Amino acid sequence: MQFDSINEFINMGGYGFYVWLAYGVTFFSLGTLIVLSVRQKRKVLVEIAKKIQREERLKETRSNK
Amino acid sequence: MWKWLHSYADPERAYKLSGTLLPWFAMLAISMIGIGTVWGLVFAPTDYQQGDSYRIIFIHVPAASMSMAAYMAMATSSFIGLVWQIKSADWAAAAIAPIGAVVTFIALVTGATWGKPMWGTWWVWDARLTSELVLLFLYLGVISLYASFEDKVLAARAAGILAIVGVINIPIIKYSVDWWSSLHQPSTIKITEESSMPTEMLYPLLINIMGFGVMIGAITLVRFRSEILARNGMRPWVRELAKAEGVK
Numbered sequence: 001m002q003f004d005s006i007n008e009f010i011n012m013g014g015y016g017f018y019v020w021l022a023y024g025v026t027f028f029s030l031g032t033l034i035v036l037s038v039r040q041k042r043k044v045l046v047e048i049a050k051k052i053q054r055e056e057r058l059k060e061t062r063s064n065k
Numbered sequence: 066m067w068k069w070l071h072s073y074a075d076p077e078r079a080y081k082l083s084g085t086l087l088p089w090f091a092m093l094a095i096s097m098i099g100i101g102t103v104w105g106l107v108f109a110p111t112d113y114q115q116g117d118s119y120r121i122i123f124i125h126v127p128a129a130s131m132s133m134a135a136y137m138a139m140a141t142s143s144f145i146g147l148v149w150q151i152k153s154a155d156w157a158a159a160a161i162a163p164i165g166a167v168v169t170f171i172a173l174v175t176g177a178t179w180g181k182p183m184w185g186t187w188w189v190w191d192a193r194l195t196s197e198l199v200l201l202f203l204y205l206g207v208i209s210l211y212a213s214f215e216d217k218v219l220a221a222r223a224a225g226i227l228a229i230v231g232v233i234n235i236p237i238i239k240y241s242v243d244w245w246s247s248l249h250q251p252s253t254i255k256i257t258e259e260s261s262m263p264t265e266m267l268y269p270l271l272i273n274i275m276g277f278g279v280m281i282g283a284i285t286l287v288r289f290r291s292e293i294l295a296r297n298g299m300r301p302w303v304r305e306l307a308k309a310e311g312v313k
Contacts, residue, residue, distance in 0.1 A: 002111055013111065015118035015182055022121045022178040023106075026128070026171050030280075033167045037284050040291040042310070048298045049311030 074153045077302050080293045083286040090283035097276030101127075104269035112266075121179040123270055126253075127277035129172035132200060133235050135165040135281050139207070140232045143225030155221035156296060158228060159211050160288035164281055166204035173197060184248055192241035193249040196234060203231040217296060 003009040012019045105123030112119040139161040146155035176194065177187040188194065207224045214220030242251045253262050262270075297303045 001107060002109070003107065009107070012120065013117035015116060018118055018178045018182050019120050022124060022175040023102075025174045025178075026124045029167050029171055033164065034284060034287075037164075037287045037291075040288065041294065044291050044295045044298075045307045045311030047311070048294070048303060048307035051298065052304060052307060 074151045076153065076293050076297050076300065079153050080290055083290050087283060087286045087290075090279055090286060094276055094280035094283050097272050097279060101269045101271075101273030101276050105266075105273065109266050109269055110263070115183060118179065118182045121175050122266075123273050125172060125175040125179055126270060127274040128168050128175060129197065130274055131277040131281055132165060132169040132172050132197070133238060134278060135161055135168060136200060136203070136228075136235060137232070138285075139165060140228045143221070143228040146221055147225045147229070152218075152221075152296070153293070155218075155225065156292040157285065157289050158207075158225060159221065160285050160292050161281075162204055162207045162211065162224075162228075164284050164288070166201060166208060168277070168281065169197065169201040169204060173201065180248075189248055191247045191249060192245040193238065193247050196238040196241050199234055200231075200238060203227070203234060207231075 010016055010020075102123060106120055109120070109123075111117055139158045142154045142158035142161065145151055146158060173194075176197075180189075181187050207228050210227055211217075211220045211224040214223065241247060242249050294303055294306070298307075
């Protein structure tokens with residue numbers, strides 16, 4: 001352990017602002033990328049499902065004639 | 066062997082295989098980055114010259130080196146897609162591009178926040194920094210080219226050619242600190258000789274570099290799977306999946 005207290009850890013020997021800015025931006029952008037990437041699959045499947053429903057509706061109206 | 070390899074280019078098998086691999090990659094990435102980051106932030110010794118500001122290295126170097134590695138992976142996939150017309154390779158390249166862009170962005174930002182306290186400036190138009198910025202623009206170019214064609218076979222070809230031509234930038238980034246006089250320091254980790262870094266700093270750094278690599282692999286698998294589904298919307302197995310999971 002290099003730091004004696006939480007305050008010292010946050011202060012980072014006076015460089016706290018720069019260190020935490022770097023780590024903050026890194027984990028924020030990675031988090032955003034991961035969330036967007038994980039959601040993508042569902043979005044694609046919903047789109048395909050909608051398309052299938054549209055096709056089925058078209059088929060029904062055609063067969064009703 | 067080629068016949069065996071080819072069966073994994075089949076979209077359904079590629080989708081399933083990447084689904085099986087994903088949890089392992091994700092777990093490995095989370096634990097490695099977790100260990101490397103905590104070790105680097107809390108346990109690694111303070112640098113005698115740079116104080117604690119040097120702790121940015123534990124994300125800056127992994128992001129920077131992996132931004133180049135990811136680019137090589139993307140360009141290789143594009144090359145395979147172009148030459149052997151394997152669509153799965155094109156989709157893999159399309160999956161990597163946004164991840165590479167984010168990692169390059171991280172390398173640039175963490176470099177800036179390290180440059181400010183150490184060099185006194187956020188940014189200089191120096192060879193290393195400028196070529197890394199060009200890398201970001203290459204990624205953005207590949208992403209927007211791929212997005213701008215309705216026909217994804219054509220889109221992959223256009224984006225793939227840009228990706229392959231852009232490989233020229235990789236050695237420029239790598240050797241920029243040796244070829245031109247630069248504010249940026251030359252690399253600390255050396256493969257052929259002993260690294261100029263104590264092991265208590267080197268180990269967390271190496272763990273994080275590998276962790277970033279595995280993380281890029283994991284996110285690539287996630288995006289690759291979505292890309293497979295999006296490109297195969299007419300296949301029966303995708304339609305079954307959409308009926309099961311895509312209905313709200």
